[in-house]
Amino acid sequence: MVSDAAPAPAKTPVTLREVASAxxxxxxxxxxxxxxxxxxxxxxxxxxxxxxxxxxFRPNSLAQSLLRKRSFTVGLLTNDTYGRFSLPLMAGVSDALVDAGVSVFLCNVEDDQRLGQLHVEAMLDKRVDGIIATGKRIDRHLPVDLANLRIPVIYAFTQPDPDAIGFVSDDAGGARLAVEQFCVLGRRRIAHVSGPASFAVVHERARAYREVLTEHSLPVAEPLLGHWSEAWGHEAVARLFDGKAGRGEKPDAVFCGNDQIARGVIDALRERGIGVPGDVGVIGFDNWEIVAEATRPPLTSVDMNLSALGREAGLALLSLVGGQPAAPGIRKLPCRLVVRQSCGRPPGG
Amino acid sequence: MVSDAAPAPAKTPVTLREVASAxxxxxxxxxxxxxxxxxxxxxxxxxxxxxxxxxxFRPNSLAQSLLRKRSFTVGLLTNDTYGRFSLPLMAGVSDALVDAGVSVFLCNVEDDQRLGQLHVEAMLDKRVDGIIATGKRIDRHLPVDLANLRIPVIYAFTQPDPDAIGFVSDDAGGARLAVEQFCVLGRRRIAHVSGPASFAVVHERARAYREVLTEHSLPVAEPLLGHWSEAWGHEAVARLFDGKAGRGEKPDAVFCGNDQIARGVIDALRERGIGVPGDVGVIGFDNWEIVAEATRPPLTSVDMNLSALGREAGLALLSLVGGQPAAPGIRKLPCRLVVRQSCGRPPGG
DNA sequence: TCACGTTGAGAAAACCTTTTCCCAACCGCG
DNA sequence: CGCGGTTGGGAAAAGGTTTTCTCAACGTGA
Structure with a gap:
C-alpha cells in the first residue's frame, strides 16, 4: 500500500463503505x-x-436525502428576468439558507404558464423541501398554481394565495417616511407623482401621502399618475410648474413613485432653473443606487429592504420545513429612508 | 376499492412500487x-x-440520480449580486437547460472565499453534473478554485482557468461595430470615452477603436479613461468641448465605454447647446435598456448578447456532461449594435 | 418426443447512507 | 458460579429506481 500524501482530488467520490473498510x-x-x-x-x-x-470523505447528499426525505434544497420561482427587484431578494434568500446547508434552485418562469408548470414539476421531482415564489409586482400572481403542493410555500414580493404566507414591503409606511421627512424639513406644498393606476402600490402610497398631509394640516394635491419613466417625470414637472400661478402656489416638494420618475423630475426642474433642494425637495422610491447616486444632486429615496425581505422569507420557509407551524397572512416589512441631498436639510441644520 | 376520480394531490408521492402493485x-x-x-x-x-x-406517478429524481450518477442539476456560481450582467446571463443558462430537464442551483459567492468554498462543497455533495462560473468582470477570477473538480466546468463572462472552456463577449468586435457605424454615417472626428484602465475590456475596446480609425484614415484621438459613471461622462465632455478650438476641430462623435458614461455625455452636450445627433453622434456600450431608452435622444448602444452567451455556456456544459469532448480555450461571441437615435442617420437617409 | 429459440416477466443486486435491532463479551454482585 | 446489566460494534432493512440475470412457458422444426 502506497501512502498517498496530499488528499489529491479523487476521480471518483469516496464512499462510506471505503472509509469503513479502511x-x-x-x-x-x-x-x-x-x-x-x-x-x-x-x-x-x-x-x-x-x-x-x-x-x-463527503457523504452523498442524494443518498441522505432519499432516506431522510429532506433534500436540503428549495426552489425559487421568479418572473422578474431582467428586473432589479429579484436580485437583492434572491441574495437575501440565498444568504439566509446557505448557513443551513440549503441550496436554491433558481427558476425563471417569465409569464409563461407552461414554463411555470415545467419548473414546478422538475422541482417536485427533485424533492425540494419548499418553494419561495417571488415576482416583479406585489399585486400579481405568478403563472403557476402552488396551492395544494404538499410542501411549504412562501411568497415574497408577489401576491400570495389565500391561506398562504407572504412577505411584502410596507409601501404605505415607506411613503409615510418620505412625506414625513418633507414635513420635518418645513416643506408645505408637497406634490406626489407616481406610476400607473393599475398598480396596487400606487394607491397604497397615495393613501399614505394623503394621510400624512392631513395629519399635518397641509394642503393635499391630487397625485399625478402616469408611468414609471423619466419621461413621465419631465411631463409631470411641466404640469406642476409651467402654469402661471405664482411661485408661492407651486410645490416646494415632490414625492415620486420611483427613482426614474424622480430623476426625470430633477432634470426637468434644473432645466427650468428651479433649484433642488433649494427651491424644491425631491424624494424617490426604490433606492436604486445606480440611479439615485447619479442624479444631481444625489437622490433621497425610500428603500424597500428587499434583501432583508428575502432573508425573512428564507428563514420563514426554513422554519416551516422544520415543522414549525405559522399563521397564514401577509407580513409587511418596514422600508427605510436613505437620505441623500435632494430633499434638503433641516431649517436649523 | 373506491375509484378516485380526479387525481387529487396525494399527500405523499406515489412510488413505482405502488404503481406496480396496482x-x-x-x-x-x-x-x-x-x-x-x-x-x-x-x-x-x-x-x-x-x-x-x-x-x-412521478419518478423520484433522487433515487434515479443515485443510481445513474447523474443528477440533472448544475450549479451556477456568480459574484455579481446586484449587477445587471448576471441576470440575462442566468436567464440564458436556465433557458438552455430547462428543456433538458436540468435545474440550476444559484450560488452567490460575493467575493468571499469562504462562501465560495461553502457553495462549491454543497454543490459537489449534491452531485451536480457540472458548474458554470460567471462574474461581473471578464478579466477577474471568482474567489474559488474549480481546477481539479472531476466534473465539467464552464466559464462565462469571467476569467477562465487555463485549460478550461470560457465564453466571453467579443468586446473588440463590439467596439468595431460602433466605430464603423460612425464612419458609415460620415463622422470624421470620433472620440472615445471609457472606464478605468484597470479593466481589460477598456484596452481591448480602445485597440479596436484605434484600428478602425486607422483603417479609415481618420485621426486617432487618445481615449479618455476615467470611470463607469455619468459624472465622468460630464467631465469628459468638458475636456473635449470646452477648449477654445473651433467647432471644426472638436469631435463630431463620441464612442462611450458604457451607457452611463454615454448618458452623462449626452446630458452634458445638451447643456452646452450641442445637438445630438445633429452636431455630435453618441454610441454607448452594454445596451442597458432602461438607461438607453431614457436618454434624450434614445441611445444607440452595443449589446453583448449576454443571454445568448448564457445559452451557449449552458449548451456547452450539457454536451460536456454528456461526454462529448471539447477543446479548452476562450470562445468570443459577437456583440450586436442596437441602433436608436443618438448616432444619427445616414447622410442620404 | 426432444432440442432449441423466443417471449414475457420477475428476482435481486446496485446506488449510498442511516437507523433499528441484535449479539457477544465483559463486568460486578450475590 | 450464575445472572442481570452494560459496552462495543455489526447485520440488515429501508429509501425508490434501474438493470442484469434468470426462468418458466410456449412454439417450432426435426
Whole structure:
C-alpha cells in the first residue's frame, strides 16, 4: 500500500463503505462515528474520523436525502428576468439558507404558464423541501398554481394565495417616511407623482401621502399618475410648474413613485432653473443606487429592504420545513429612508 | 376499492412500487414499461402506463440520480449580486437547460472565499453534473478554485482557468461595430470615452477603436479613461468641448465605454447647446435598456448578447456532461449594435 | 418426443447512507 | 458460579429506481 500524501482530488467520490473498510469497521459503525451517534470507544470514533478526513470523505447528499426525505434544497420561482427587484431578494434568500446547508434552485418562469408548470414539476421531482415564489409586482400572481403542493410555500414580493404566507414591503409606511421627512424639513406644498393606476402600490402610497398631509394640516394635491419613466417625470414637472400661478402656489416638494420618475423630475426642474433642494425637495422610491447616486444632486429615496425581505422569507420557509407551524397572512416589512441631498436639510441644520 | 376520480394531490408521492402493485406486476416490469425498456406485450405496457398516469406517478429524481450518477442539476456560481450582467446571463443558462430537464442551483459567492468554498462543497455533495462560473468582470477570477473538480466546468463572462472552456463577449468586435457605424454615417472626428484602465475590456475596446480609425484614415484621438459613471461622462465632455478650438476641430462623435458614461455625455452636450445627433453622434456600450431608452435622444448602444452567451455556456456544459469532448480555450461571441437615435442617420437617409 | 429459440416477466443486486435491532463479551454482585 | 446489566460494534432493512440475470412457458422444426 502506497501512502498517498496530499488528499489529491479523487476521480471518483469516496464512499462510506471505503472509509469503513479502511478503518477496519462496518459501515454502520462508520456512519455512527461520523454523525456522533451510537456507542463506541472514543479511540474507535477518532480513528474513523481521521480515516474519513484522510480520504476526503463527503457523504452523498442524494443518498441522505432519499432516506431522510429532506433534500436540503428549495426552489425559487421568479418572473422578474431582467428586473432589479429579484436580485437583492434572491441574495437575501440565498444568504439566509446557505448557513443551513440549503441550496436554491433558481427558476425563471417569465409569464409563461407552461414554463411555470415545467419548473414546478422538475422541482417536485427533485424533492425540494419548499418553494419561495417571488415576482416583479406585489399585486400579481405568478403563472403557476402552488396551492395544494404538499410542501411549504412562501411568497415574497408577489401576491400570495389565500391561506398562504407572504412577505411584502410596507409601501404605505415607506411613503409615510418620505412625506414625513418633507414635513420635518418645513416643506408645505408637497406634490406626489407616481406610476400607473393599475398598480396596487400606487394607491397604497397615495393613501399614505394623503394621510400624512392631513395629519399635518397641509394642503393635499391630487397625485399625478402616469408611468414609471423619466419621461413621465419631465411631463409631470411641466404640469406642476409651467402654469402661471405664482411661485408661492407651486410645490416646494415632490414625492415620486420611483427613482426614474424622480430623476426625470430633477432634470426637468434644473432645466427650468428651479433649484433642488433649494427651491424644491425631491424624494424617490426604490433606492436604486445606480440611479439615485447619479442624479444631481444625489437622490433621497425610500428603500424597500428587499434583501432583508428575502432573508425573512428564507428563514420563514426554513422554519416551516422544520415543522414549525405559522399563521397564514401577509407580513409587511418596514422600508427605510436613505437620505441623500435632494430633499434638503433641516431649517436649523 | 373506491375509484378516485380526479387525481387529487396525494399527500405523499406515489412510488413505482405502488404503481406496480396496482397494475399487478413487479416493480421491474413497471420500470421497464414506463421507460420503454425490456420486452413485454403491448397490452401490459399500456396497462402499466395507464395505471401510472391515473395514480399521478412521478419518478423520484433522487433515487434515479443515485443510481445513474447523474443528477440533472448544475450549479451556477456568480459574484455579481446586484449587477445587471448576471441576470440575462442566468436567464440564458436556465433557458438552455430547462428543456433538458436540468435545474440550476444559484450560488452567490460575493467575493468571499469562504462562501465560495461553502457553495462549491454543497454543490459537489449534491452531485451536480457540472458548474458554470460567471462574474461581473471578464478579466477577474471568482474567489474559488474549480481546477481539479472531476466534473465539467464552464466559464462565462469571467476569467477562465487555463485549460478550461470560457465564453466571453467579443468586446473588440463590439467596439468595431460602433466605430464603423460612425464612419458609415460620415463622422470624421470620433472620440472615445471609457472606464478605468484597470479593466481589460477598456484596452481591448480602445485597440479596436484605434484600428478602425486607422483603417479609415481618420485621426486617432487618445481615449479618455476615467470611470463607469455619468459624472465622468460630464467631465469628459468638458475636456473635449470646452477648449477654445473651433467647432471644426472638436469631435463630431463620441464612442462611450458604457451607457452611463454615454448618458452623462449626452446630458452634458445638451447643456452646452450641442445637438445630438445633429452636431455630435453618441454610441454607448452594454445596451442597458432602461438607461438607453431614457436618454434624450434614445441611445444607440452595443449589446453583448449576454443571454445568448448564457445559452451557449449552458449548451456547452450539457454536451460536456454528456461526454462529448471539447477543446479548452476562450470562445468570443459577437456583440450586436442596437441602433436608436443618438448616432444619427445616414447622410442620404 | 426432444432440442432449441423466443417471449414475457420477475428476482435481486446496485446506488449510498442511516437507523433499528441484535449479539457477544465483559463486568460486578450475590 | 450464575445472572442481570452494560459496552462495543455489526447485520440488515429501508429509501425508490434501474438493470442484469434468470426462468418458466410456449412454439417450432426435426
Amino acid at each position: 478503518a477496519g469497521v462496518s459501515v454502520a459503525t462508520a456512519s455512527k462515528a461520523l454523525n456522533g451517534q451510537g456507542r463506541m470507544t472514543a479511540r474507535t470514533r477518532e480513528r474513523i474520523r481521521e480515516t474519513a478526513q484522510r480520504l476526503g | 397494475a399487478g406486476v413487479s416493480v421491474a416490469t413497471a420500470s421497464k414499461a414506463l421507460n420503454g425498456q425490456g420486452r413485454m406485450t403491448a397490452r401490459t405496457r399500456e396497462r402499466i402506463r395507464e395505471t401510472a398516469q391515473r395514480l399521478g
